[in-house]
Amino acid sequence: MTILPRSVIQLVYLAALIVTPAMAALDKNSEHATTTLGIYKTIVEMDSSKNSGGATEVANYLAAEFSRAGFPEQDVEVIPVAQTSALIVKYRGKANSPHPPILFLGHMDVVEALAKDWERPPFTLTQDKGYFFGRGTLDNKFGIAQISGTFISLKKAGYVPDRDLIIAFSGDEESGMQSTRYLARRPDLLKAAYAINTDAGGGVLTDDASAVVYRVQAAEKTYVTFEMEVKNPGGHSSRPRLDNAIYDLADALKAVQALRFPVMHTPMTLNYLQQTGQLTGGKTGKALMTFANNPQDKAAADTLFSMPEYVGTTRTTCVATMLGGGHAENALPQSAKATVNCRVFPGSEVQEVKATLQKAIANDNVSITTLTDYIESPVSELRDDVFKAITQAVEKRYPNVPVMPYMESGGTDGMHFRNAGIPTWGVSSIFLNPKDMYAHGLNERVPVDGFYDSMTHWTTIIKSLAGQ
Ligand SMILES: [Zn+2]
Structure with a gap:
């Protein structure tokens, strides 16, 4: 789960189109709700942070719950992988169905939480002041509990x-x-038509709990980090030589600063910028819509290039993030290094980006090394049937809220499935005020009403996609 971009937070304040919730009475006592809450509480209270072994505990617990609900043994698999485990549960459809399966993704692990820094114990589900508090209450045990509770309720209902x-x-x-x-x-998973990820996307709420937009994660940029290094024989600083590792690196960094990757777009990104432009209005809105209508409009592209919240949706970006060099104040530097982090637009390759950097720097003394184990993934353009299913689920809760696919900076399981050829959309059931976004942070929380209000989300999507 990634943090809401600033552009969306701004939308909350700028939106002309604000929709109040349908607020059907929340049924907290339905079997579906109590099952989901039971799962949620149990898994939040299992510390599944890195190296804790807790994700395996979560997998085993969930596997037992699925078995208890009537899923046959051979359709529930806990698979040990490295220090953790994966869980696969197959909900069998009609025999000899001509339709390929649908995958539902989520992750059972959480980011570490230091109990002494938290206001409440991180591995206890605490209900307080209208929130559920605890590590993973949002990222991603919320999604895990909601989709598991829905599978179990549907199974029990026949x-x-x-x-x-x-x-x-x-x-x-x-x-x-x-x-x-x-x-x-896994060959059996790769037969799926597409995947739906519980760990991205979701609705955006204002301070008065009205909804502005529902966002579907449809793409992730490739995250890749390079190290630029210059080596030099060095020497005594009283006898400066013409070549110098620090100067060479400084020139290289200035070249990276001046570099503008070409404008890129897909139908999804143009649609996102168009809709965002309409909601935003003003000068920014005009630039967004002009770009959406004609990405070659240089003035509009330049305006968006200068805006941190939009530049990433219009092209690949690379930026210097760390720097070091030299070893003594009276010695010529023998080496200088800088870290450059790039977010690569889908459709571009990391090798191309590296070559573009090398060309812009135009100095053979500067070596560029790729530091990250990157994953490239294409855009998943939204299918009509999936769009319809999501819209139905959203309308039940917040009528007339626009559903908007967007591209994220990269970091969820989705990119691995897109890379493997499975279109993937992040479709969390949560509607959240950006002020309540504490994923990975201290005192992670989810509004209690948002938890119960989510109860129709997955059922609606599943029945829309896989029959009533
Ligand atoms: Zn997550």
Whole structure:
């Protein structure tokens, strides 16, 4: 789960189109709600941070719950991967269905939490002041509990989908993603038509709990970090030589600063900028809409280039983030290094970006090394049936809220599945005020009403996609 970009937070304040919730009475006592809450409480109270072994505990607990609800033994698999585990649960559809399966993604691990820094114990589900507090209450045990509770409730109600529905939960999304890589290589999962991720997307609320927009994560930029290094024989600083590691590196960094990657777009990014422009209005809104209508409009592209909240949706970006060099105040530097972090637009390759940097720097003394183990993934353009299913789920709760696919900077399980050829959309059931976004942070929380209000989300999506 990633943090809401500033552009969306601004939308909350600028939106001309604000929709108040349908607020159907929340049924907190339904079997679906109590089952989901039971799962939520149990898994939040299992510390599944890195190296804790807790994600395996979560997988085993969930597997037992699925078995108890009537899922056959052979359809519930806990698979040990590296220091953690993955969980696969198959909800069998009608026999001989011509339709390929649908995957539902989530991750059972959480980011570490230092109890002494928290106001309440991080690994206890505490209900207080209208919130559920605890590590993972949002990221991603919220999604895990909601989709698991829905699978179990549908099974108990005797629902038979018109195709197989498959849960694929990873156990180390927040660290090495070894279990994600395993899942994204499983031949039975690769038969899926597409995947729906509980760990991204979601609705945006204002301070008076009205909804502005519902966002669907449809793409992730490739995250890659390079190290630029210059080596030099050095020498005594009283006898400066013409070549100098620090000067060479400084020139290289200035070249990176001046570099503008070409404008890029997909139907999804243009639609996002168009809709955002309409909601935003003013000069910024005009630039967004002009770009959306004609990405070659240089003035509009230049305006967006200068705006941190939009530049990333219009092109690949690379920026210097760390710097070091030299070893003594009276010695010529023998080496100088800088870290450059890039977010690569889908459709561009990391190797191309590296070559572009090398060309811009135009100095053979500067070596560029790729530091990250990157994953490239294409845009998942939204299918009509999936768009319709999401819209139905959103309308039940917040009528007339626009549903808007967007591109994220990268970091969820989704990119591994997109990389493996499975279109993937992040479709969390949460509607959240950006002020309540504490994923990875202290005192992570979810509004209690948002928890119960989510109860129709997955049922609506599943029945829309896999039959009533
Ligand atoms: Zn997450």
